[in-house]
Amino acid sequence: MEYLSVSAAQRCVLESVAAMGIETIRLEQSLGRVLAEDVRANRDLPPYDVSAMDGFAVRSADLAGGSVELEVVEDIKAGDMPTKTVQAGQCARIMTGAPVPQGADAVVRVEDSETLSDGRVRFARPAPSGMDIRLRGEGMRNGDVVLAAGTEITPGVVGVLATVKCAQLTVYRRPRVAILSTGNELEGIDEPVDPNKIPDANSYALLAQVQALGITPVLLGIARDDPVELERYLRQGLEYDVLLVSGGTSVGVHDYVRPTVEALGVQMKFWRVAMKPGHPLAFGVLERPDGTKARVFGLPGNPVSSMVCFEEFVLLALRSIMGHARLHRRTVSARLAHPVKMRPGRTEFVRVVLSRDGEGYIATSTGNQSSGALLSMAKADGLLIAPSDSNGLAAGEIVSVQFLDGAAFQDQIGFRE
Amino acid sequence: MEYLSVSAAQRCVLESVAAMGIETIRLEQSLGRVLAEDVRANRDLPPYDVSAMDGFAVRSADLAGGSVELEVVEDIKAGDMPTKTVQAGQCARIMTGAPVPQGADAVVRVEDSETLSDGRVRFARPAPSGMDIRLRGEGMRNGDVVLAAGTEITPGVVGVLATVKCAQLTVYRRPRVAILSTGNELEGIDEPVDPNKIPDANSYALLAQVQALGITPVLLGIARDDPVELERYLRQGLEYDVLLVSGGTSVGVHDYVRPTVEALGVQMKFWRVAMKPGHPLAFGVLERPDGTKARVFGLPGNPVSSMVCFEEFVLLALRSIMGHARLHRRTVSARLAHPVKMRPGRTEFVRVVLSRDGEGYIATSTGNQSSGALLSMAKADGLLIAPSDSNGLAAGEIVSVQFLDGAAFQDQIGFRE
Numbered sequence: 001m002e003y004l005s006v007s008a009a010q011r012c013v014l015e016s017v018a019a020m021g022i023e024t025i026r027l028e029q030s031l032g033r034v035l036a037e038d039v040r041a042n043r044d045l046p047p048y049d050v051s052a053m054d055g056f057a058v059r060s061a062d063l064a065g066g067s068v069e070l071e072v073v074e075d076i077k078a079g080d081m082p083t084k085t086v087q088a089g090q091c092a093r094i095m096t097g098a099p100v101p102q103g104a105d106a107v108v109r110v111e112d113s114e115t116l117s118d119g120r121v122r123f124a125r126p127a128p129s130g131m132d133i134r135l136r137g138e139g140m141r142n143g144d145v146v147l148a149a150g151t152e153i154t155p156g157v158v159g160v161l162a163t164v165k166c167a168q169l170t171v172y173r174r175p176r177v178a179i180l181s182t183g184n185e186l187e188g189i190d191e192p193v194d195p196n197k198i199p200d201a202n203s204y205a206l207l208a209q210v211q212a213l214g215i216t217p218v219l220l221g222i223a224r225d226d227p228v229e230l231e232r233y234l235r236q237g238l239e240y241d242v243l244l245v246s247g248g249t250s251v252g253v254h255d256y257v258r259p260t261v262e263a264l265g266v267q268m269k270f271w272r273v274a275m276k277p278g279h280p281l282a283f284g285v286l287e288r289p290d291g292t293k294a295r296v297f298g299l300p301g302n303p304v305s306s307m308v309c310f311e312e313f314v315l316l317a318l319r320s321i322m323g324h325a326r327l328h329r330r331t332v333s334a335r336l337a338h339p340v341k342m343r344p345g346r347t348e349f350v351r352v353v354l355s356r357d358g359e360g361y362i363a364t365s366t367g368n369q370s371s372g373a374l375l376s377m378a379k380a381d382g383l384l385i386a387p388s389d390s391n392g393l394a395a396g397e398i399v400s401v402q403f404l405d406g407a408a409f410q411d412q413i414g415f416r417e
Numbered sequence: 418m419e420y421l422s423v424s425a426a427q428r429c430v431l432e433s434v435a436a437m438g439i440e441t442i443r444l445e446q447s448l449g450r451v452l453a454e455d456v457r458a459n460r461d462l463p464p465y466d467v468s469a470m471d472g473f474a475v476r477s478a479d480l481a482g483g484s485v486e487l488e489v490v491e492d493i494k495a496g497d498m499p500t501k502t503v504q505a506g507q508c509a510r511i512m513t514g515a516p517v518p519q520g521a522d523a524v525v526r527v528e529d530s531e532t533l534s535d536g537r538v539r540f541a542r543p544a545p546s547g548m549d550i551r552l553r554g555e556g557m558r559n560g561d562v563v564l565a566a567g568t569e570i571t572p573g574v575v576g577v578l579a580t581v582k583c584a585q586l587t588v589y590r591r592p593r594v595a596i597l598s599t600g601n602e603l604e605g606i607d608e609p610v611d612p613n614k615i616p617d618a619n620s621y622a623l624l625a626q627v628q629a630l631g632i633t634p635v636l637l638g639i640a641r642d643d644p645v646e647l648e649r650y651l652r653q654g655l656e657y658d659v660l661l662v663s664g665g666t667s668v669g670v671h672d673y674v675r676p677t678v679e680a681l682g683v684q685m686k687f688w689r690v691a692m693k694p695g696h697p698l699a700f701g702v703l704e705r706p707d708g709t710k711a712r713v714f715g716l717p718g719n720p721v722s723s724m725v726c727f728e729e730f731v732l733l734a735l736r737s738i739m740g741h742a743r744l745h746r747r748t749v750s751a752r753l754a755h756p757v758k759m760r761p762g763r764t765e766f767v768r769v770v771l772s773r774d775g776e777g778y779i780a781t782s783t784g785n786q787s788s789g790a791l792l793s794m795a796k797a798d799g800l801l802i803a804p805s806d807s808n809g810l811a812a813g814e815i816v817s818v819q820f821l822d823g824a825a826f827q828d829q830i831g832f833r834e
Contacts, residue, residue: 027606028636031625047612052787078718079602079642081613097602097615097718139790146792154822155629156794159622159720163791167606185496185514189444189584195464196498198514205576208448212572219445225496301495301514303576319826326826332749333777360750370469373556374580375563377573387833400833405571408825409736409743416804416817 003274005388006312006347009283012269013313016285016295019172019323020241026168027161030153032214033171034323039147042164044137049100050078052132056091056113056121057104060129069122076101091121100133107132140164150325172323175241177217179206180233182247182257183301184225201303201374202246209310210244212405213318217244231260238264238286238294242317246299246306247280257298258282266296274346274388275312277305283313303374308349308383311404331385331400334361340386340393347388351380352401356412363401381407420691422805423729423764426700429686430730433702433712436589436740437658443585444578447570449631450588451740456564459581461554466517467495469549473530473538474509474521477546486539493518508538517550524549557581567742589740592658594634596623597650599664599674600718601642618720618791619663626727627661629822630735634661648677655681655703655711659734663716663723664697674715675699683713691763691805692729694722700730720791725766725800728821748802751778751818757803757810764805768797769818773829780818798824 004012022036051057057076062068070091074084082101086092092101100107106127114122140146146160153161153171161169180203187197189204203219210217218240223233234257237243245257261284262268271282282298297314299306316327334354342348352363363384366376382401386393393399421429439453468474474493479485487508491501499518503509509518517524523544531539557563563577570578570588578586597620604614606621620636627634635657640650651674654660662674678701679685688699699715714731716723733744751771759765769780780801783793799818803810810816 027621028624031628043610043612046615077601077642079600079614099613134787138787140792147795151795153625154795154824155622155625155724156791156797156821158625159618159724159791160795162606162618162621163616163720165606165610165616183496184494189579189582193460193582195460196516197496198462198464199580199582201576201579204444204579205572207445208570208572208575211448225494303580307572307576324826326828328827328829330820330825330827331773356748370551370555374573374576375557378564378568378571378577380573385833403747403825404573405825407571408747408820408822409741410745410747411743412745 003272003346004270006273006275009270009273010313010316013283013317014320014327016269016293017317017320020175020321021173022170023173024168024170027158027166030161030169030171031155031158033153035147035149035151035153036170036172036323037149038145039161039164039166039169041140041142041144041146044142045139045163046097046134046136048136050097050134051094051100051107052096052134053107053109054096055094055107055109055132057086057094057100058091058106058108058123058127059086059088059104060106060127060131062088063106063108063123063125063127066126067122067124069116069120071120074101105129105133150323152324152326172321174215175318175321177210177215177242177244177318178220178237178240179203179210179217180220180223180237180243180245182223182225182230182245186222188222202299202301202306205303205307206244206246206299206310209307209315209405210318213315213322215318225256227260230256231264234260234264238266238296240294241321242314243294243296244299244314245296247301261296266294271298276346276348277302278309278312278349279305281309281313304377307377311383311402312349329402329404331402332361333398334363334384334401335359336384336393336395336397336399337362337364338395340365340384342386342390342392344389344391348386350384350386351376352382352384353379354381354401354407356410361401363399380404420689420763421687423690423692426687426690427730427733430700430734431737431744433686433710434734434737437592437738438590439587440590441585441587444575444583447578447586447588448572448575450570452564452566452568452570453587453589453740454566455562456578456581456583456586458557458559458561458563461559462556462580463514463551463553465553467514467551468511468517468524469513469551470524470526471513472511472524472526472549474503474511474517475523475525475540475544476503476505476521477523477544477548479505480525480540480542480544483543484539484541486533486537488537491518522546522550567740569741569743589738591632592735592738594627594632594659594661594735595637595654595657596620596627596634597637597640597654597660597662599640599642599647599662603639605639619716619718619723622720622724623661623663623727626724626732626822627735630732630739632735642673644677647673648681651677651681655683655713657711658738659731660711660713661716661731662713664718678713683711688715693763693765694719695726695729695766696722698726698730721794724794728800728819729766746819746821748817748819749778750815751780752776753801753810753812753814753816754779754781755812757782757801759803759807759809761806761808765803767801767803768793769799769801770796771798771818771824773827778818780816797821
């Protein structure tokens with residue numbers, strides 16, 4: 001089998017996943033989920049014509065001639081209903097959001113008025129009809145679809161859902177995810193330090209990457225290089241929607257995990273992708289008798305490689321299952337601070353730190369790009385994506401950098417006021 | 418009191434907050450938190466010189482003359498310890514991550530070797546000493562600080578923490594946050610629809626904004642415009658580290674909430690900021706007899722204004738209390754798709770959608786920028802920050818756009834492979 005390009009491998013993964021069922025949840029628990037049905041307005045908003053300002057509701061005809069003094073017939077606060085009709089020569093004091101009374105057709109802000117000693121109010125300038133009035137239904141109309149199925153639930157969407165009184169809502173369900181590490185050389189986190197072993201970092205880095213997507217995965221533990229034990233773990237993992245197996249470097253997904261998952265009915269889709277880091281990466285699908293599927297990712301044993309493969313492939317699958325339309329982590333353009341040596345033939349993901357100057361982002365390598373350098377992944381703000389046809393990148397070149405989770409904040413305000 | 422600039426108001430908020438105590442948590446629960454103490458390596462990694470490739474461990478002196486055939490004395494997998502010393506004329510088959518045996522000082526990858534029918538292996542080229550060997554301690558050295566206090570816990574950091582076997586760790590604690598809405602016109606989410614009322618969107622939009630920072634806030638509910646009821650709610654809210662009060666538009670923080678919180682001992686720091694949307698915005702601090710503090714934000718009753726004030730002020734306070742160094746949401750440069758009208762004298766936050774072309778990001782207004790247009794906040798990817806000295810922005814102008822939460826993903830791969 002030839003090496004697949006990164007985007008061909010991504011397409012292959014996405015062909016095997018789709019939103020996967022729905023559930024009803026409380027609004028308070030909905031952040032980050034995706035609406036599985038259209039949401040409609042259940043009333044007009046504003047429910048009546050309201051003032052957009054603190055000021056006075058007036059008849060524009062009264063002000064047409066310029067300076068005029070009007071009698072105040074009522075004070076209207078938000079939540080009050082007006083009790084009087086504004087007649088010629090009259091006005092009503094009104095607060096932002098309060099209903100505009102009958103008779104009035106404009107609002108003059110308080111700064112443009114002068115209250116006289118006898119209680120009347122003087123206005124110096126005309127006010128066109130409709131001024132500073134928000135019309136009934138301007139925000140939303142009863143029955144209109146205000147949020148379409150497929151909308152990602154951000155804080156702004158939560159605000160809209162509360163506005164239409166969606167205390168409960170229907171969303172796509174989250175995938176159930178299991179994580180398995182393999183290899184005799186691995187030492188579990190609660191085991192004593194053995195200088196001849198390697199700590200199992202993958203289970204926890206992958207756990208956090210899955211958590212960052214709003215999903216709570218299950219850690220299956222460490223399978224040793226024993227066919228019976230491995231099969232028992234894999235059988236358990238294949239009961240989930242998505243199984244992430246990171247291979248012990250001693251065996252790799254090619255040698256050991258792959259025949260075992262194939263024997264359990266998994267159809268392998270690919271096991272070679274032209275990327276660095278990222279070797280070996282395998283992907284397969286188990287179609288169960290009931291029509292449901294398990295997807296298996298065989299990730300590199302090396303933690304940096306495993307994390308990069310997660311960002312470029314697993315993340316897309318998990319977000320697709322959750323119903324998201326936007327699957328990829330954001331990219332930004334950045335100037336490269338220094339040259340980067342490369343070999344053509346594979347897409348390279350270089351861990352970089354992002355800084356800013358007046359011209360935009362600057363990308364600087366975290367240093368050692370050995371796939372053993374997990375500390376570089378801890379320092380990185382993003383992955384510089386170097387094209388597979390490149391022989392190297394020059395200092396000052398504009399490159400694409402994909403944010404890593406945790407890179408969403410910056411230390412400077414970053415704008416001119 | 419004069420209007421403060423956005424950055425002066427941000428500095429004022431930050432002067433009153435700081436990391437606020439520590440707690441010990443499990444690694445599995447640590448994503449998004451901030452380390453409160455340095456973390457040190459508890460062993461050398463790799464623990465011994467290991468092979469960086471699948472191949473053969475050789476004596477470089479044997480290959481110095483070019484073509485040579487060597488006897489294979491051992492197979493070494495990751496997790497195995499070598500049992501033999503490689504003598505002149507010998508080599509050992511070795512897997513990535515496995516210990517380099519005594520005697521060998523270089524690794525030749527399997528692709529650069531030829532296994533002969535008699536089991537010996539032929540090498541065609543010299544291998545300099547040290548080739549494809551990762552030295553003991555190259556990744557981290559026992560006792561070295563690998564993560565400094567103040568490090569934000571990303572998935573990469575979780576991987577490093579697992580590597581040094583930090584099953585438990587000490588982090589800054591999260592602030593306790595209470596949210597209160599005020600106003601007679603507000604209708605609670607579980608109350609029946611009353612066409613004369615306005616649904617309480619603020620409580621839920623703020624809830625989601627706080628949740629997006631990894632904090633679970635408490636909703637206190639809706640306080641009516643009654644001094645006794647309001648005082649009771651505010652007293653309760655001031656028991657938290659941070660209290661968010663969104664004002665009913667009928668009263669506003671100036672008229673009603675402010676005297677009540679001042680009577681309860683809160684010292685107001687500012688109540689006017691030169692920004693749009695965002696009026697009225699107030700901030701105060703209660704110093705308790707035991708030296709602890711409550712911070713009170715009086716947010717606009719309008720949901721869009723309230724959400725923008727959260728992003729620019731409350732978010733900084735909450736992240737500061739959690740120990741973060743990077744407090745601001747990321748900004749990117751974007752080209753403006755169309756002109757934007759503005760009045761100088763205040764910083765404007767325009768809700769925009771971000772798209773991409775070959776040149777970078779393009780910012781397009783969500784349309785109606787009325788602060789009543791909550792749907793615009795649901796659609797927006799970010800806030801275009803228009804400088805306060807600007808008379809308007811032209812199409813094609815390069816502007817700063819601050820991501821809103823939920824804008825971290827995109828629908829296209831966004832890079833050339």
